[in-house]
Amino acid sequence: MSFDISKMRNIGISAHIDSGKTTLSERILFYCDKIHAIHEVRGKDGVGAVMDNMELERERGITIQSASTQVQWKDYTVNVIDTPGHVDFTVEVERSLRVLDGAILVLCSVGGVQSQSITVDRQLKRYHVPRIAFVNKCDRTGANPFKVRMQLREKLGLNAYMMQIPIGLEDKLEGVVDLVTMKALYFEGDNGTEIRVAEIPAHLVDDANKYREELLDAASMFSDELMEAMLEDAVTEDMIRDAVRKGTLAEQFVPVFCGSAYKNKGIQPLLDGVVSYLPNPSEVKNFALDLDKNEEQVELSCDENKPCVSLGFKLEDGQYGQLTYVRVYQGCLKKGEELYNTRSRKKFKVGRLVRMNSASMEDINEGVPGDIVALFGVDCASGDTFCSGGLNYAMTSMYVPEPVISLAITPKDKKSADQMAKALNRFTKEDPTFQTYVDPESNQTIIKGMGELHLDVYIERMKREYKCEVETGMPQVAYRESITQRAEFNYTHKKQTGGSGQYGRVAGFMEPIEDKDYEFVDSIKGGVIPNEYIPSCDKGFRASMTKGSLIGFPIVGVRCTINDGQSHPVDSSDIAFQVAAQGAFREAYSKAKPVILEPIMKVSLEGPTEFQGNIFAVINQRRGIIVSSTEDGAFSRVEAEVPLSEMFGFSTVLRSLTQGKAEFSMEFLKYGKVPNSISDTLVKEYEEKRKKEQK
Numbered sequence: 153m154s155f156d157i158s159k160m161r162n163i164g165i166s167a168h169i170d171s172g173k174t175t176l177s178e179r180i181l182f183y184c185d186k187i188h189a190i191h192e193v194r195g196k197d198g199v200g201a202v203m204d205n206m207e208l209e210r211e212r213g214i215t216i217q218s219a220s221t222q223v224q225w226k227d228y229t230v231n232v233i234d235t236p237g238h239v240d241f242t243v244e245v246e247r248s249l250r251v252l253d254g255a256i257l258v259l260c261s262v263g264g265v266q267s268q269s270i271t272v273d274r275q276l277k278r279y280h281v282p283r284i285a286f287v288n289k290c291d292r293t294g295a296n297p298f299k300v301r302m303q304l305r306e307k308l309g310l311n312a313y314m315m316q317i318p319i320g321l322e323d324k325l326e327g328v329v330d331l332v333t334m335k336a337l338y339f340e341g342d343n344g345t346e347i348r349v350a351e352i353p354a355h356l357v358d359d360a361n362k363y364r365e366e367l368l369d370a371a372s373m374f375s376d377e378l379m380e381a382m383l384e385d386a387v388t389e390d391m392i393r394d395a396v397r398k399g400t401l402a403e404q405f406v407p408v409f410c411g412s413a414y415k416n417k418g419i420q421p422l423l424d425g426v427v428s429y430l431p432n433p434s435e436v437k438n439f440a441l442d443l444d445k446n447e448e449q450v451e452l453s454c455d456e457n458k459p460c461v462s463l464g465f466k467l468e469d470g471q472y473g474q475l476t477y478v479r480v481y482q483g484c485l486k487k488g489e490e491l492y493n494t495r496s497r498k499k500f501k502v503g504r505l506v507r508m509n510s511a512s513m514e515d516i517n518e519g520v521p522g523d524i525v526a527l528f529g530v531d532c533a534s535g536d537t538f539c540s541g542g543l544n545y546a547m548t549s550m551y552v553p554e555p556v557i558s559l560a561i562t563p564k565d566k567k568s569a570d571q572m573a574k575a576l577n578r579f580t581k582e583d584p585t586f587q588t589y590v591d592p593e594s595n596q597t598i599i600k601g602m603g604e605l606h607l608d609v610y611i612e613r614m615k616r617e618y619k620c621e622v623e624t625g626m627p628q629v630a631y632r633e634s635i636t637q638r639a640e641f642n643y644t645h646k647k648q649t650g651g652s653g654q655y656g657r658v659a660g661f662m663e664p665i666e667d668k669d670y671e672f673v674d675s676i677k678g679g680v681i682p683n684e685y686i687p688s689c690d691k692g693f694r695a696s697m698t699k700g701s702l703i704g705f706p707i708v709g710v711r712c713t714i715n716d717g718q719s720h721p722v723d724s725s726d727i728a729f730q731v732a733a734q735g736a737f738r739e740a741y742s743k744a745k746p747v748i749l750e751p752i753m754k755v756s757l758e759g760p761t762e763f764q765g766n767i768f769a770v771i772n773q774r775r776g777i778i779v780s781s782t783e784d785g786a787f788s789r790v791e792a793e794v795p796l797s798e799m800f801g802f803s804t805v806l807r808s809l810t811q812g813k814a815e816f817s818m819e820f821l822k823y824g825k826v827p828n829s830i831s832d833t834l835v836k837e838y839e840e841k842r843k844k845e846q847k
Contacts, residue, residue: 157432157433157434157454157520157521157522158432158434159227159229159432160228160229160230160231160432160433160522160523161228161229161230161231161253161254161426161427161430161431161432162230162231162233162251162253162479162522162524163230163232163233163252163253163255163256164232164233164249164252164254164255164256164281165177165232165233165255165256165258166248166249166255166256166257166258166272166275166276167257167259167269167272171258171259171260171263171266171269171288171289172258172260172288172289172413172414173258175288175413176256176258176286176288176413177221177232178413179413179419180223180230180419180423181221181223181232182343183225183345183419183420184223184224184225184230184423185224186221186223220232220233220477220508220524221508222507222508222524225423225426225427226427228427230423230426231523231524233248233252233524246275248465248466249276249278249279250279250463250465251463251465251479251524252279252281253281253282253430253431253433253435253436253522254281254282254283254284254426254430254431255276255281255282255283255284255430256283256284256422256426257272257273257276257283257284257286257406258285258286258288259287259288259300259304260287260288260289260292260300261287261288261289261290261295261296261297261300261410262289262292262294262295262296262787263758264300264303264784265300265303265304265307265308266756266789269308270307270308273308273310277403280403282400282401282402282429282431283400284406284407284408284409284425284426284429284430285301285304285406285407285408285409286408286410286411286418286422287408287410287411288410288411288412288413289412289413289414290318290321290322290325290410290412290417290418291321291322291323291325291414291415291417292322293322293323294322294787295321295322295325296321297314297317297318297321297408297410298314301313304408310406311399311404311405311406312406312407312408313363313366313367313370313371313405313406313407313408314331314363314366314367314408314410315330315331315332315367315396315408315409315425316328316329316330316331316409316411316418317329317331317356317359317360317363317410318410318411319336319338319356325412325415325417326338326417327339327417327418328409328410328411328417328421329352329356329360330421331363331364332367332389332393334352334360334364335349335350335351335352336349336350336351336352336353337349337421338350339416339417339418339420343416344415344416344417347420367392367396368382368387368392370399370405371392371395371396371399371405372395373399374395374396374398374399374404374405375391375398377391377394377395378391378392378394378395393429396428397428397429400429400430401429401431401435407425407429409421409422409425432522433454433521433522434453434454434521434522437451438451438481438547439451439452439548440452440461440481440537440546440547440548441545441546441547441548442544442545443494443544443545443546444544447546450545452481452482453482454481454482454521454522455483455521456483456484456520456521457483458482458483459482459483459539459540459541459542460480460482460483460484460485460489460491460538460539460541461480461481461482461483461537461538461539461543461547462478462479462480462481462482462519462537462538462539463478463479463481463535463536463537463547464476464477464527464530464532464533464534464536464537464538465478465479465534465535466534466582467532467533467534467581467582468582473528473529474528474529474530474581475506475508475526475527475528476526476527476528476530476532477508477524477525477526478519478524478525478526478527479523479524480519480520480521480523480524480525481521481522481547482521483521483540483541484518484519484521485502485505485518485519485523485525485538486502486505486518487502487503487505487517487518488501488502489501489502489540490502490540491538491539491540492539492540492544493530493532493536493537493538494536494538494539494544494545494546495532495533495536495537495546496531496532496533496536498531500530500531502527503527503528503529504527504529505517505519505525505526505527505528506525506526506527506528507525507526508524508525508526513526533581534581534582534583534584535584552584554820555585555586555600555602555630557600557601557602557603557604557606557607557628557629557630557796558598558599558600558628558629558630559598559599559600559601559607559624559625559626559628560591560596560597560598560626560628561596561597561599561611561622561623561624561625562596562597562622562623562625563620563621563622564621564622564623568620568621568622571614571618571619571620572597572614572620574618575613575614575617575620576588576597576599579610585601585602585606586600586601586606587599587600587601588600598628600630603818604800604803611624629750629751629796629797630705630751631703631705631748631749631751631826631834632706632707632748632749632823633701633703633705633706633707633708633746633747633748634664634708634709634710634746634747634749634823635662635663635664635707635709635741635744635746635747636664636744636745636746636747637664637744637745638661638662638663638664638744639661639662639663639740639741639743639744640660640661640740640743641659641660641661641662641736641737641739642657642658642659642716642736643657643658643659643732643735643739644656644657644718644732645657645728645729645731645732645735647728652722652723653723654723654724654725654727654728654731655718655719655720655724656685656717656718656719656724656728656729656731656732657717657718657719657732658681658689658714658717658729658733658735658736659714659715659716659717659736660675660712660713660714660715660716660736661713661740662710662711662712662713662740662741662744663710663711663713663744664710664744665709665710665711666709668709668711669697669708669709669710670693670694670697670708670710670711671710671711671712672689672690672693672694672711672712673711673712673713673714674686675713675714675715676714676715676716676717677715680716680717680718681714681717681719681729682719682724685719685724685726685729686714688726688727688729688730688733689714689717689729689732689733690733691730691733692729692730692731692732692733692734692736692737693712693733693734693737695730695734696733696734696741697710697737700746701738701742701746702746702747702748702831702834702835702838703748703835703837703838704838705748707741707746708749708823712737717732747825747831748825748826748831748834748835749823749824749825749826750795750796750797750823750824750826751795751796751820751822751823752793752794752795752796752821752822752824753793753794753795753796753818753819753820754791754792754793754818754819754820755771755776755791755792755793755794755799755816755817755818756790756791756816756817756818757771757789757790757791757792757806757814757815757816758787758788758789758790758814758815758816759787759788759810759814759815760788760810760814761783761787761788763809763810763811763814764781764783764790766809766810767788767810767814768781768790770802770805770809771790771792774794774795774798774799774802775794775795775798776792776793776794776798777792777793777794778790778792779791779792779793793821794818795824795826796820799818802816803816
């Protein structure tokens with residue numbers, strides 16, 4: 153088999169909402185001859201972008217699920233994953249970045265570094281993914297790629313340098329000047345397929361020389377050869393490319409390209425940049441944990457003759473059953489081969505092996521190291537590792553944020569109830585941030601997610617894909633309870649029946665702690681509580697933490713210390729001390745001045761400066777605190793901290809206040825204390841609910 157791994161790239165396209173990620177991936181497919189006609193994201197032709205293959209994505213004009221495809225550029229094979237921009241679908245971005253070797257960070261030349269760009273950049277840093285930046289939409293009014301480059305440095309701390317400068321901006325965008333070859337590139341012909349190489353226009357020569365000088369100075373830090381060549385004035389294009397590649401792979405340099413995906417300008421040089429500067433799978437270090445050797449780290453190699461190690465990073469339930477997206481890290485994944493799932497400890501045979509091109513698929517016989525392929529009919533969960541040849545490795549899992557918002561749903565009829573169970577089962581398997589459970593008190597089915605849009609999309613998908621009609625209740629915020637002062641406890645549990653009874657006394661104190669949900673401290677001296685009953689006390693306290701007495705939500709931020717107690721030689725038991733600890737907790741909890749905590753969200757709002765006053769007012773009305781506000785010409789950005797309970801229906805209010813011109817994104821920041829007036833209302837509601845249930 154003649155497979156050259158150095159000719160392979162695995163890249164993701166990630167960015168803020170509406171920066172043009174899907175439009176860019178559509179152009180990449182077109183220029184790599186994967187599709188023969190370009191369709192737009194909000195297409196007038198009713199077709200929509202190829203990478204947005206869900207009907208819902210096409211209607212809303214947003215990406216919901218990451219889509220994967222493989223293209224050929226020159227003699228390179230590129231696996232491309234288009235990821236969502238909305239913070240609600242952040243896990244889609246996480247799991248894509250977990251398996252990618254490089255990324256294109258797309259930025260809008262007007263908006264620059266926006267709130268979601270910061271989140272994406274944090275994710276790229278978490279997984280050590282080298283990136284190149286593409287400043288898109290240079291044809292928009294107010295475009296300024298040089299300002300965006302400065303923001304990449306100031307806001308994201310990236311060592312960013314221009315690889316190109318635009319020829320003209322806004323409606324006069326004609327092409328780009330390549331600072332490596334020092335030639336002007338014009339994109340002509342049908343859909344910009346023909347590239348005309350010409351001399352740099354006279355009015356841009358000084359600028360081109362200035363930015364090239366900057367580029368050489370920065371790149372020479374990574375190559376002694378280039379530094380010497382600069383002194384002798386003998387710099388070659390290959391020297392620059394090698395130095396930039398070294399810096400990019402070390403995550404210490406970010407090449408910046410510019411253009412307009414919508415106007416078909418600058419995409420081919422960007423693809424050249426992908427193959428020139430982003431790593432091939434063998435240049436990225438990947439580690440697995442050896443489960444047989446106490447989880448010691450093992451470095452995997454891209455050797456096709458070694459036993460196969462691969463990671464199932466995403467599940468999708470299609471019309472032909474469950475589809476598992478797999479990234480092969482070591483060895484070959486062959487059709488008909490037997491693999492071992494190290495989490496479920498089950499063996500399975502690779503039946504059908506396919507390569508995904510967004511929604512369409514082609515059958516293949518094997519996946520090579522570094523490849524992204526898909527398996528059919530494998531029973532597994534997201535994040536499972538598949539090994540062959542007697543290995544028992546696990547790949548490190550990805551970071552999954554906690555859901556912050558929940559909603560009660562009830563099916564309208566019996567048929568919908570069966571379909572709802574099927575849908576929830578599938579969605580929870582596919583998406584780790586979407587969770588569901590039945591509330592033991594109200595017997596309602598509760599779904600939890602990352603935001604209103606996240607839950608909206610899943611309810612809409614139930615209707616469309618499962619013909620399941622559901623009614624939704626008020627969104628429920630994930631409140632918490634905590635304590636504000638130290639309180640002593642001294643509780644004796646005594647129960648006498650015929651024969652041996654139950655006896656246990658637990659004494660000590662509880663106090664508030666920060667940064668931890670719960671801590672247990674054993675300060676027992678002289679064995680007044682025998683050692684075997686200490687874990688029972690811990691268990692009893694933990695059980696009490698699951699539900700507070702104020703509004704029935706979990707308790708956080710409590711340290712329980714036991715320093716005294718008593719046992720009975722016959723009547724003491726594991727269960728007696730558990731019950732004693734629960735009684736002690738209840739006794740002290742009411743004395744420790746409990747309070748209710750609510751999730752505080754970090755909200756980023758962006759809109760025209762003329763509406764800044766309205767934005768400030770709406771945040772203040774919703775108990776928000778404005779952290780910072782920056783004005784950038786006609787555009788302003790406001791960062792605020794607002795309680796989640798005040799954010800319901802916010803998008804509609806914001807749109808009406810700003811004529812639909814402002815947008816916002818939010819993510820969970822911390823838990824904060826609820827004001828007394830709201831706290832009293834919540835406690836009253838909880839009391840009434842309990843009384844109703846008792847009747």
